[in-house]
Amino acid sequence: MINPAITRDLVLAMPKTDLHCHLDGSLRLSTILDLAKEQGITLTAHDEEGLARAIHMGEICDDLVDYLKAFGVTLSVLQEDWALERVAYELIADAHADGVRYLEIRYCPVLHLDKGMRDTQVVEAVLSGMERGQREFGVDSGLIICGLRNIDPPTSLRLARLAVSFKDRGVVGFDLAGAELDHPAKDHVEAFYLIRNNNIACTLHAGEAAGAQSIHEAIHYCGAHRIGHGVRLVEDGSLLNYVNDRRIPIEICLKSNVQTRAVDDVSQHPLRLYYDAGLRLAISTDNRLITDTTVTDEYLLAASTFGFDFTALKRLTVQGFKSAFLPYRKKKAMLREVTDILDEMGGAPVAQLDEQFQTRRPS
Numbered sequence: 212m213i214n215p216a217i218t219r220d221l222v223l224a225m226p227k228t229d230l231h232c233h234l235d236g237s238l239r240l241s242t243i244l245d246l247a248k249e250q251g252i253t254l255t256a257h258d259e260e261g262l263a264r265a266i267h268m269g270e271i272c273d274d275l276v277d278y279l280k281a282f283g284v285t286l287s288v289l290q291e292d293w294a295l296e297r298v299a300y301e302l303i304a305d306a307h308a309d310g311v312r313y314l315e316i317r318y319c320p321v322l323h324l325d326k327g328m329r330d331t332q333v334v335e336a337v338l339s340g341m342e343r344g345q346r347e348f349g350v351d352s353g354l355i356i357c358g359l360r361n362i363d364p365p366t367s368l369r370l371a372r373l374a375v376s377f378k379d380r381g382v383v384g385f386d387l388a389g390a391e392l393d394h395p396a397k398d399h400v401e402a403f404y405l406i407r408n409n410n411i412a413c414t415l416h417a418g419e420a421a422g423a424q425s426i427h428e429a430i431h432y433c434g435a436h437r438i439g440h441g442v443r444l445v446e447d448g449s450l451l452n453y454v455n456d457r458r459i460p461i462e463i464c465l466k467s468n469v470q471t472r473a474v475d476d477v478s479q480h481p482l483r484l485y486y487d488a489g490l491r492l493a494i495s496t497d498n499r500l501i502t503d504t505t506v507t508d509e510y511l512l513a514a515s516t517f518g519f520d521f522t523a524l525k526r527l528t529v530q531g532f533k534s535a536f537l538p539y540r541k542k543k544a545m546l547r548e549v550t551d552i553l554d555e556m557g558g559a560p561v562a563q564l565d566e567q568f569q570t571r572r573p574s
C-alpha cells in the first residue's frame with residue numbers, strides 16, 4: 212500500500228500510546244492558575260504567559276537539574292486530593308485530544324504530602340481522576356509510582372510498598388526518576404527487589420543525564436523492564452545488543468532530551484540508529500506542559516528529523532503498544548483494534564512489519 216504524506220491530521224488520527232508522561236509536568240497552564248486561586252497560593256506569575264516563562268516552558272535548560280526546578284511551581288498547587296483528581300482527569304482529556312489510545316501516567320506521591328494528605332489518599336485521588344477520564348473519553352490508562360534518585364532509599368522502599376498495595380487496582384509499574392547524575396540506581400535496589408518480588412513491572416530513567424553505565428545498573432541491579440530515555444545506550448554496543456535481544460523497550464522523549472541537553476540538537480538523537488538496529492521504542496512526551504509537547508508533536512518531529520515515512524510511524528506506534536505495561540490479553544486485544552485502524556490509513560500492513568529485521572528503507 213502507498214504511504215500517505217505525513218500531515219499533522221494524519222498523525223493525530225493514529226491511535227497512539229504515551230508511556231512516559233509525568234502528571235506534575237503535564238498540567239494545563241490555566242489549571243495551575245485556577246488551582247492557585249482556589250487555594251489562595253501566590254505564584255510568581257499571574258497569567259499564562261508569565262507562568263510559561265517561569266517554568267521555562269519549551270525552552271532549553273542548563274541541564275536536567277535546572278529543568279526539574281519547574282516542578283516546584285506545579286507541585287505547589289497539587290497538595291489537595293481534589294486538585295490531583297482534576298489534573299489526572301484533564302491529562303486523560305488532553306491525551307484523548309492528542310489521539311492517545313493508551314496512557315501511562317507517572318508521579319511521586321510523597322511530593323504531595325505538604326498539607327497532610329496520606330500516601331494512599333494521594334494515589335486514590337489520581338486513580339479517581341483517571342477513571343473519570345477513562346469513562347468519558349475511552350482512553351485506557353495505568354499509573355506508575357516513581358521513586359526519586361535524589362531522595363533517600365528508604366523513601367523509595369516506602370513508595371514501592373505503596374505501589375504493591377495498589378497492584379491490580381490501577382498501579383501498573385514502578386519507576387526511578389529525579390536527578391540521575393551522582394545518584395546511582397543501585398542505591399535504591401531494595402525498592403526494586405520488593406517490586407519484582409511482587410511481580411510488578413518497572414522502568415527506570417537512565418542514560419539521560421548519565422552514561423550507559425547507568426542503563427546497565429538499571430537493568431542488571433534493578434531489573435528494568437523498560438528504560439526511560441536511554442539516550443546514552445548508544446555508547447555501549449554490547450549493552451545495546453542486550454537491550455535489543457531482550458526486547459527491552461526504550462521510552463523516547465525527543466523534545467525533552469533537547470530541553471535537558473541530553474542531546475545538543477534533535478538531529479544528534481540516536482533515534483534513527485535505534486530504529487534501524489531494531490530496538491523496541493515507545494515515543495512519549497515526558498512532560499506535556501514543561502516541554503510544550505504532545506505525542507503528535509513528537510511523531511512529527513521524529514518524521515521531519517529522521518525521514519520516517521508513514522509505515523515507519525506505524526511501526527513505532529505498534530511498538531508503543533507492545534511496550535505497554537498492560538496484561539498480555541488486553542494488549543493483544545488493543546493491538547488488534549489499532550491494527551485495523553492503522554491499516555485503514557495506508558502504508559505497509561501491520562502484519563508485514565517485522566521490527567526485528569528492519570533495515571533502513573531507501574528514501
Ligand SMILES: [Zn+2]
Nearest residue numbers: 233416439497
Ligand atoms: Zn521522565
